[in-house]
Amino acid sequence: MTMLAAMCVNLSAAELPVGRPPLPAEIAAWDIDARPDGQGLPRGQGSVKQGETLYLERCAACHGEFGEGAGRWPELAGGVGTLAHERPFKTVGSYWPHATTAFDYIRRAMPFGQAQSLQSDEIYALVAFILNLNDIVKDDFVASQANLPTIKMPNAAGFYDDDRETAERGFWVATPCMTDCKPPARITGHASAVDVTPDSKTAPKME
Numbered sequence: 001m002t003m004l005a006a007m008c009v010n011l012s013a014a015e016l017p018v019g020r021p022p023l024p025a026e027i028a029a030w031d032i033d034a035r036p037d038g039q040g041l042p043r044g045q046g047s048v049k050q051g052e053t054l055y056l057e058r059c060a061a062c063h064g065e066f067g068e069g070a071g072r073w074p075e076l077a078g079g080v081g082t083l084a085h086e087r088p089f090k091t092v093g094s095y096w097p098h099a100t101t102a103f104d105y106i107r108r109a110m111p112f113g114q115a116q117s118l119q120s121d122e123i124y125a126l127v128a129f130i131l132n133l134n135d136i137v138k139d140d141f142v143a144s145q146a147n148l149p150t151i152k153m154p155n156a157a158g159f160y161d162d163d164r165e166t167a168e169r170g171f172w173v174a175t176p177c178m179t180d181c182k183p184p185a186r187i188t189g190h191a192s193a194v195d196v197t198p199d200s201k202t203a204p205k206m207e
């Protein structure tokens with residue numbers, strides 16, 4: 001339960017004379033995050049085959065039949081090994097560290113414009129199919145609450161916990177160095193490499 005929900009429950013109407021405590025069903029509808037260790041995943045299962053049918057009906061118009069992306073809609077498959085390239089190709093397969101995140105994301109946000117219209121079994125099937133498009137699982141794979149947290153994603157090791165507390169410990173001192181501090185800052189990349197900064201001063205032509 002989030003802080004906000006806890007606050008609402010603990011305060012009496014007199015202390016908080018607006019709104020009302022949320023109903024358990026309202027909290028349940030809102031509290032839908034699925035975590036890497038499987039916490040929050042609902043019961044259910046779905047196969048690659050079931051996912052393929054659903055995907056073609058409800059996703060392919062935007063994401064392409066093979067996850068290649070239709071027009072300028074996002075790709076969902078491919079790109080493994082490109083993250084260090086000048087133009088990294090980030091997809092569920094090449095970039096995402098956890099399969100459970102695909103469940104969380106699809107449950108929360110897809111299909112675009114009809115978010116939260118899918119049943120749990122349908123979402124498991126879609127995740128199975130997208131993992132299969134990325135060659136992460138075999139054709140006969142059945143995704144479930146039990147096995148999704150155990151899937152090893154290609155870029156799992158590309159993410160690590162925020163280590164600033166130890167890595168930057170020397171920086172967080174009472175008297176920080178203000179002059180001649182070594183080593184000097186080093187520029188390791190440019191925003192233009194990931195294509196967030198336009199090269200020209202005029203806007204690109206839109207489709």
Ligand code: HEC
Nearest residue numbers: 058059061062073074076090091092105106110111112126
């Ligand atoms: C109308 C077009 C459309 C449809 C239909 C659609 N999507 Fe999407 N999808 C999008 C857009 C747009 C985004 C990016 C949204 C954003 O970044 O805020 C996206 C993002 C995603 C992502 C995250 C991609 C990434 O790497 O960030 C996944 C996974 C996904 N969609 C799965 C699905 C699935 C599964 C379906 C079918 C149930 C579906 N989408 C249907 C438009 C669509």
